Amino acid sequence: MNLEEFFSSKLRMKILKLFFQLGELNVSEVARRLGINYKTTDKHLKTLEEEGILQHKTFGRIRLYRINESSPKAEVLRELIESWESL
């Protein structure tokens, strides 16, 4: 995914901010907190995982997503969001 496309989604940015704030969440919880439906949330989470920014672990039927701490993209995004929010 190219840069323009990645930053084009408001929801994706909201999801990222949520993960940097709370650390680890399942799909339903992300959907609940942002007031969006499960399918859309799931799609964004999968995109973020494909980009290597998120990773997930499965516990029974629960999928828990978290920031991939070893991803350079995640690191850059963390810095960007933190600096932006503190301005």
Place this chain on the structure above:
Amino acid sequence: MHRYRSVFKDESKLDISYIPYRLPHRNQELRLLKEFFSFILQFPEKMTQRVLITGDVGTGKTVLSQRFGADITREASKRRINLRYVHVNCREYRGSLFLILHHVVSVFHPNFPKRGYSAEELLAILLQVLDEENAYVILTLDEFESLVNREGSEAVYKLTRMQEIRQNEPKRISLICILRNLRVIEKLDASTRSTLQSNIIRLEKYSKQQLIDILNDRVAIAFKPLTVQEETISLIAELAFTEGGNARFGIELLWRAGKYADAEELETVTPECVRKAVSSIIPTLRKDELKFLGFHEKLFLLGIARIFKESQKAYASIAEAEKAYAIVCEEYNVKPHSHTQLWKYLRSFSNYGIVKTEVSNVNAHGRSTLIYLPNVPAEDLEKELTSLLEKRKKRENL
């Protein structure tokens, strides 16, 4: 200018959550507990342990277990063993195995969802989490009675047997069960009982001299030098001794007496401060016990307290209690729970010793249950519950 002076050096050392380094008159029990769990520092994966700690209120069950937990996790960490000590008050989780297990999983995954699976699945998830992190847990089930009363043998069976059926896999979860009276164990089936009853630590009531030693230890860390008179400690120890050798009561009284001394700008905590403090404490019902009641349990108990406050009666019928509860519900703008649910609440109040129930003789309408409030002044109980409910309201309005 007025300068605020306090007798306290650090009053947090008198808080119920504080775990002292020294446990006067409980060293032997602490050593025994460490002995039971010594394997965890050598070959943690090979076995698990189950220990029962029993004793009356204020005999040091919780603090003994927490001191042990802090010591053993520190020792394990030195040996690079990923050991967690998790202390759960079962009553706080309404005796639900699911909620208790969820709390344990949350130690590792704080936002783990609360819905969508059963207690068995959650236990399997917990074992998976522990396997992945190569971690071991000593799970302390404080107020174990709540879990047994709600879930019976099943819960203990699941907690102990689930690991045993994982052959050739590391053992992960050990249990410490804290309870006041061993009689509750009789409610469990024979095989579950046998898995629990091998290691029992019984804590005897503290003597007056032992209580003096405990209070002196706390005075040294919580108060400024020479601010607590010897007679004050002796009086508190005497009162705590008559409260069933209850050290927790003594420590709370010590804190309260200090507060009275500060309020009156005294330089020392005198026996008179203790006398004032003791009249402000609900004698046999501790505040923290009320805190753990559910919202509707509090409303129901408030209704009961009001009946006794307003009528000077020795007992009330369940029908009167229900009526009083309905009025309280109206006041708090909530729908009352059903008769069956109130029955359950009444049974748990009776188990906790808050009320006493008795079935009256059969009359024209059948049997009826009578409710007594044996130990607590109704007015104090009402005040305490109202304050807890007000706090809840404020939290909700935030």
